[in-house]
Amino acid sequence: MAVTIKDIAKQAGVSPATVSRVLSGQAAFYSEKTAKKVKKTAKKLGYQKNTAAVELVTRRSKVIAVIVSSTKTNFSDQIIDGIQQEAGEHDLNVIILYAGEKDPQMERKALETVIERSVMGILLVAVNLNSVNENLLVNANIPYQFLSITLKNRKLPFITSDDFQIGYQATKYLIDKGHSKIGFAAADLDSVTGQLRLDGYHQAMADNGLQLNSAWVCGGDFAYEDGVNAMKQYGREPEVTAVIASSDLAAIGVMNQAQDYGLKIPTDLAVMSVDGTKLCSIVRPQLTSVTQEFFEMGVRGMQQIISQPTKAAKSAFTPFKIIARQSV
Amino acid sequence: MAVTIKDIAKQAGVSPATVSRVLSGQAAFYSEKTAKKVKKTAKKLGYQKNTAAVELVTRRSKVIAVIVSSTKTNFSDQIIDGIQQEAGEHDLNVIILYAGEKDPQMERKALETVIERSVMGILLVAVNLNSVNENLLVNANIPYQFLSITLKNRKLPFITSDDFQIGYQATKYLIDKGHSKIGFAAADLDSVTGQLRLDGYHQAMADNGLQLNSAWVCGGDFAYEDGVNAMKQYGREPEVTAVIASSDLAAIGVMNQAQDYGLKIPTDLAVMSVDGTKLCSIVRPQLTSVTQEFFEMGVRGMQQIISQPTKAAKSAFTPFKIIARQSV
DNA sequence: TAGTAAAACACAAACGTTTGTGATGTTGAT
DNA sequence: ATCAACATCACAAACGTTTGTGTTTTACTA
Incomplete structure (x- = not known):
């Protein structure tokens, strides 16, 4: 022994x-x-x-749990990097749990494992809890923070980009480039995030006196395939001259399908993506994107956790910017 | 309380x-x-x-720790999926820790956190421990298994693809397609993995009576940039007519740089990648790849852990296959 | 009804640490 | 030489479980 x-x-x-x-x-x-x-x-x-013994008597632990939905988008690495950096500076350990994709069962299990261990804090990236699990989390009396997601329940603290502004600014950017028929693709329209981006898109169109066409917006789940499907819906001779895809992967899907239709990007069709991960500069043509500050999201999330319980967790926006590359 | x-x-x-x-x-x-x-x-x-109390008295835990090097290649998701599936079937919890990139300091910290907690098993994906950390792991008396890496120390159990065969078969595939001047790019030549693939490449060339040229092999670290650099070394009018890149990202780097040079793929240059992640079918042209069974690696790794200490951990190879797409 | 075996439960020790408090030893000033 | 003040250390309780063993209750047999 x-x-x-x-x-x-x-x-x-x-x-x-x-x-x-x-x-x-x-x-x-x-x-x-x-x-x-x-x-x-x-x-x-x-x-x-023996950490078990230590934690038993001290009743606190030095581990931060990150629960990530194994989403098919790929920005979580950056968030985790940010979390790790901030954690390192405070001598905290970070553990990561995958919670599947919209799988309440797995989410519950992940939550239970970290709550049982009474970790010091819980960071949830891109996961949307159902009310049962939400209660589990809230009642656990452990600091928590949602990251990269806008929640319906505004009482829950989340740090993310301003999704309305993302939709608005992306649209405005394309309008300024001369586009007036703009597609909006692959966002999950049942999510607050997707809905807000759509609102922003609508608002920008309206502010510039442009017509809307419901056929131009195609929902999805931020996945590659959703981009492909959206483009299929726009067709070989699309009415739209530009499209905003709600993730990098989705944007690539749009581009690939467009190219399969023989369309040239950006001349025949401009494509703009949201996220701005490394993928954007790896694909050809390189993707012009709304680039989010994922790393900073992670850092800020950790800071919120650390400063508790002195200060209560607050929601906040991290900045984003539009980076021009080749696809528009 | x-x-x-x-x-x-x-x-x-x-x-x-x-x-x-x-x-x-x-x-x-x-x-x-x-x-x-x-x-x-x-x-x-x-x-x-209170898990701390439980673990204190029972002296065992139901968590499996996965330590991943935050490598810039991107296959670990698949491995983790495999691990998760197998873990789920045995009511085990899996936690993931990032150990940086060849950062002995972080590796040590990750190891310590999981050893202190006396987890049930440790899976190390694509991490190569120095001897100090190796001792730490071995002496901890916790079942462990290396994944997706070939180790110098053959006594350590690892599950991975047969890297010699990967090198050999990839080369042979290109030779069969008529190529005789073949580049070998972006593998880490200081690693056993890279060295074995190189050996396989050499052997295949020799077996087919083909000349070697040391200028055709460019080392690296499996990263995108290494692919770009390799292609830069081959130049605008490359002697090689095909290149094997040791990761998908590296292959994309090769392709992008080649296209920047005005070369057409696969007509002017064939590109073959190793790994076969989803990236291969997302880029254009789609990458022909040596596709590894990462998911199965995860599953098999977990099985080894679970069957201990009854059976000692063993090294093993998972199969791979060559999937033809568009790049050769 | 008495006796007994089985079922249902309670007692208490143990796991390896942390930490408040009391005990001992040392130092230096008077 | 005395004593205060401080430095150094040991004692023992506590954290929340699990689990071997002892004790009570129940149910059944004769």
């Missing part, structure tokens, strides 16, 4: 209490001499602390 | 022992009547089990 602080205590001829204090660096409780002795025998015996 | 089994015991008028046995479903230790009563009050009080 594993070596405990009692073993160290016995070997070093001190009490377990002293060993504990030395190992956790509580200064002013021991002499340098015993500290050295303790540390040496600890190393010699190959001591590994 | 949180509600414990003692609270439930008091409310239900039974002993904590009984509550424990009811809640963990140890049949034949209680009557149906009390079971019902206990479960009801547990739910009423909103009981959440």
Whole structure:
């Protein structure tokens, strides 16, 4: 069986209490001499602390749980990088759990595993909980923060981009480039995120006195296939001269299908994507995109968690910008 | 403070022992009547089990840790999916930790966090430990398995594709298509994986009586940029008529740079990638690839962990196949 | 009805740490 | 030499479970 602080205590001829204090660096409780002795025998015996015991008595843990929906978009890496960086600076450990795709069962399981362990904080990226799971989370009394999603329940704290503005600015950008028949593709219109972007799109069209056409908006789930399907709906000789796809992958789907139809991008059709991950500069033509600050989302999310419970978690927007590449 | 089994015991008028046995479903230790009563009050009080306490006394945990190097290739999702599926069937929880890119510091931290918690098993995907960390892992007395990597130390159990064969078969495929001047790009030549693929490439060339040219092999780190750089080295009028890139992203780098040089793919240059992730069918032209069975890697890795300590972990190869698309 | 076996439950120790408090030893001033 | 003040350490309780074993209740047999 594993070596405990009692073993160290016995070997070093001190009490377990002293060993504990030395190992956790509580200064002013021991002499340098015993500290050295303790540390040496600890190393010699190959001591590994038992976190279960620690957490049992201290009732807190140094791990941050990130629950991500294994969405088919691919920005979560950046968010996690941000989380990791911020966590590293505070000596926190990050664990990541996949919660499937809109799978309440898996979401529940993920939530339970982290709540049982009473982690220090829970970050949920791009996951939308049903009310049962939402209760589970809220009642757990653990700081939490939603990331990269706009929630119906405005009382829940989330950090994301301003989806209305994304829709608005993307549309305006295309209008400024001379387009007036603009498609809106692949967003999940049942989600608040998708709905807000659509609102922004509508508003921008209206503000510029442009006609709307319901055939120009194609819902979906932000996936590659949704982009393909949208383009199929627009057809070989599309009425629209530009389309806004709600994710990079979806935009690629639009482009590929358009090219299969023999359309040239951006001359025959301009394509604009939302997200701005590395994919945009890897595909040809490179995708002009609404680029979100995912890394910062992660950082800010962590900061919110850390500052609790002093300050309550707040919702916030992270900035975004439009980066021109080749596709419009 | 949180509600414990003692609270439930008091409310239900039974002993904590009984509550424990009811809640963990140890049949034949209680009557149906009390079971019902206990479960009801547990739910009423909103009981959440304290995993720290459980693990402290049982000395085992139901979590599988997956340590992934946040490599810039992108196959780990598939591996994790496989792990998750297999874990789900055995009521195990999986947590994922990022260990940076060849960052011994982060690797150590990740290892320590999971060892301290004495997880049930450790899966390492695409991470290569230095000897210090290797010792840490081995001495922890926790089942472990390396995935998607070939190790120098053959005593460590790893599950991956046969890298020699990947190199050999990819080369042979191109030779069969009529190519005789073949580039080998973006593999990490300091890694066993890269070296084996290179050996396979050499062997296939030799077996077919073809000349080698050291200028045709360009090392790297499996990244997009390495593909770009390799192509830059081959130049505007490359001697090679085909190139094998050691990852999908690298292959895309090769293709993009080749196209920037005005080369047509596959007519002027054939490109073949290794991995076969979804990226292959998303880029244009679609990438012909050596497709690995990453999902199965995850599944098999989990199975190895689960079957321990009955059976010792063994190394094994997962199959791969060549999928023809458009790039050769 | 008495006796007994089985079923249902309770007691208490144990897991490995942290931490409040009390005990001992040391130092220096008077 | 005395004593306060402080530094150094040990004691022991507590965290919330699980589980081996002992105790009570129930049910059944004769």
